[in-house]
Amino acid sequence: MKIxxxxxxQIGSKTRIAIDATLKVMAEKYPEVETTSIDLADYQMEFSDxxxxxxxxxxxxxxxxxxxxxxxxxxxxxxxQASIPAALKNIFDLLPVNAFRDKVVSMLVTAGxxxxxxxxxxxxxxxxxxxxxxxxxxxxxxxxxxxxxKEIINHDVLFRLERLAEDTVVLTETFTKIRAExxxxxxx
Amino acid sequence: MEKYRxxxxxxxxxxxxxxxDHLPNPAxxxxxxxQERIHDIxxxxxxxxxxxxxxxxxGESHQEYFATQxxxxxxxxxxxxxxxxxxxxxxxxxxxSDPVRVYENFATLxxxxxxxAEIVAGRASRVGLFDLLGYDLxxxxxxxxxxxxxxxLINDNEIVNWSGEFRAPLRNAQVLxxxxxxxxxxxxxxxxxxxxxxxxGYAGVPMFMAHLGGATSQFKRTVDSYREAARAGGxxxxxxxxxxxxxxYAAENSQQALKELYPHINEGMKRxxxxxxxxxxxxxxxxxxxxxxxxxxxQIIEKILHQHEVFGHQRYIAQIDFGGMPMDNIKKNLxxxxxxxxxxxxxYTAKK
Numbered sequence: 001m002k003i004x005x006x007x008x009x010q011i012g013s014k015t016r017i018a019i020d021a022t023l024k025v026m027a028e029k030y031p032e033v034e035t036t037s038i039d040l041a042d043y044q045m046e047f048s049d050x051x052x053x054x055x056x057x058x059x060x061x062x063x064x065x066x067x068x069x070x071x072x073x074x075x076x077x078x079x080x081q082a083s084i085p086a087a088l089k090n091i092f093d094l095l096p097v098n099a100f101r102d103k104v105v106s107m108l109v110t111a112g113x114x115x116x117x118x119x120x121x122x123x124x125x126x127x128x129x130x131x132x133x134x135x136x137x138x139x140x141x142x143x144x145x146x147x148x149x150k151e152i153i154n155h156d157v158l159f160r161l162e163r164l165a166e167d168t169v170v171l172t173e174t175f176t177k178i179r180a181e182x183x184x185x186x187x188x
Numbered sequence: 189m190e191k192y193r194x195x196x197x198x199x200x201x202x203x204x205x206x207x208x209d210h211l212p213n214p215a216x217x218x219x220x221x222x223q224e225r226i227h228d229i230x231x232x233x234x235x236x237x238x239x240x241x242x243x244x245x246x247g248e249s250h251q252e253y254f255a256t257q258x259x260x261x262x263x264x265x266x267x268x269x270x271x272x273x274x275x276x277x278x279x280x281x282x283x284x285s286d287p288v289r290v291y292e293n294f295a296t297l298x299x300x301x302x303x304x305a306e307i308v309a310g311r312a313s314r315v316g317l318f319d320l321l322g323y324d325l326x327x328x329x330x331x332x333x334x335x336x337x338x339x340x341l342i343n344d345n346e347i348v349n350w351s352g353e354f355r356a357p358l359r360n361a362q363v364l365x366x367x368x369x370x371x372x373x374x375x376x377x378x379x380x381x382x383x384x385x386x387x388x389g390y391a392g393v394p395m396f397m398a399h400l401g402g403a404t405s406q407f408k409r410t411v412d413s414y415r416e417a418a419r420a421g422g423x424x425x426x427x428x429x430x431x432x433x434x435x436x437y438a439a440e441n442s443q444q445a446l447k448e449l450y451p452h453i454n455e456g457m458k459r460x461x462x463x464x465x466x467x468x469x470x471x472x473x474x475x476x477x478x479x480x481x482x483x484x485x486x487q488i489i490e491k492i493l494h495q496h497e498v499f500g501h502q503r504y505i506a507q508i509d510f511g512g513m514p515m516d517n518i519k520k521n522l523x524x525x526x527x528x529x530x531x532x533x534x535x536y537t538a539k540k
Contacts, residue, residue: 049325051315054462068462096463186467188446 004070007039008077008088014110019076025165048093072104072172079111100133106168107139192373199538203243203505205278208256213512214455225255233266237273239526245278250317260293267301279310279377283331284321287339295367303368308396310377382413389417399434429502436506438524442474442483456511485528
């Protein structure tokens with residue numbers, strides 16, 4: 001099982017810290033899971049120009065292909081201007097319309113305050129639904145006060161990230177199993 | 189229709205197309221050599237002609253897993269090896285070629301084949317060829333529209349005066365040789381959406397509509413939009429041929445057809461398109477109202493006749509060889525086409 005943790009911003013460190021914490025739980029609890037962390041801050045991404053994702057080269061080609069090969073993706077996003085960052089939206093624009101078909105996607109958010117706690121439900125989930133993701137419905141919302149000196153200090157957040165990791169793996173296993181059974185029924 | 193060398197009295201034309209893909213056979217994981225693949229494509233055309241197929245076309249794709257980048261050269265070998273079958277591109281990416289050179293090639297092909305050549309011009313779904321051939325992807329639409337217009341101008345006029353953005357101007361330029369009848373059929377490749385079909389309609393250009401899968405009724409909207417746009421552009425839709433093109437596979441029954449075809453489509457699309465074909469959608473391909481022509485010969489006959497009733501199109505073009513399909517399976521399909529499918533669909537659609 002391949003799981004990619006995607007930190008969806010070109011700036012800041014909190015989202016990446018939370019993503020890496022989630023991937024660490026997965027790696028420790030589920031040895032069969034192969035985790036990859038992609039922080040958009042580390043890559044020179046091109047803007048989508050509508051081509052097939054296989055036609056991108058360099059960092060853009062690497063990021064899109066790695067996401068397309070994943071069984072599950074944990075998306076981490078900060079909130080910018082009452083929405084997801086442009087860098088993250090660009091990832092969605094780079095991928096095909098059915099990119100998340102047969103994939104599980106779970107989400108975590110880092111934000112300066114709780115004022116924008118509905119952004120995931122009103123803006124991120126509709127995009128993922130359109131792209132045919134199976135979503136882990138419960139996401140983890142993390143605030144500024146939960147971090148101190150580049151560490152998550154709120155145990156409640158750590159527990160929730162642990163459950164997010166578990167839910168992502170369990171849901172992926174479940175869908176993989178159900179799909180395999182269903183596909184076997186077709187007998188072709 | 190005469191301008192496009194089509195006589196509707198003879199019934200719907202049945203054609204075959206290949207993208208010229210060069211993929212491993214998923215059953216063995218083995219891929220034949222590129223030389224063998226090109227020879228297979230030429231043989232395929234010869235066998236199609238023997239089965240009574242009306243039309244054979246070869247695609248142009250400049251990327252990994254394809255063998256017919258020089259599709260006009262492959263078509264030339266097919267022209268020499270055959271006598272009756274119409275031959276064409278499917279499609280020629282006119283955006284990244286010089287229309288003068290394309291026309292010279294296909295007019296020559298028309299002369300070699302004694303008037304059997306046609307051009308289907310498209311825009312490419314994968315775009316690696318823009319870098320390869322030195323074009324800017326940002327001009328994707330403009331390049332196609334300008335060059336396609338020039339191609340049609342050359343077809344309609346032996347002496348051309350033209351100027352545009354992406355090519356040096358032509359002043360009293362004579363483009364030679366001319367095809368057997370002075371001009372040849374040129375089609376616009378359309379991806380299946382009404383927006384794309386309407387462009388062909390406004391310009392009064394025959395439409396070559398490719399489709400993956402889905403409800404036949406859904407594509408009716410595209411066909412209607414095309415004819416409506418043609419009318420709005422001052423053209424008579426009754427004089428404009430329509431071709432539809434998509435997956436085809438015949439076997440003794442639909443389950444066997446699905447079984448033999450599915451791995452080729454699924455694995456092949458993963459490699460060439462970056463995503464497989466879901467089984468759930470593919471299973472619906474055998475439904476009488478689905479546009480994919482997969483099933484027993486009788487089921488396929490009924491589907492093609494139903495599609496003909498819905499679209500009123502002049503030509504159906506089957507894609508059978510995608511994804512490393514072995515030649516033996518292709519031959520079996522050609523046999524079923526020649527002995528069962530063709531006689532039936534001609535019988536029911538011919539006016540005499």
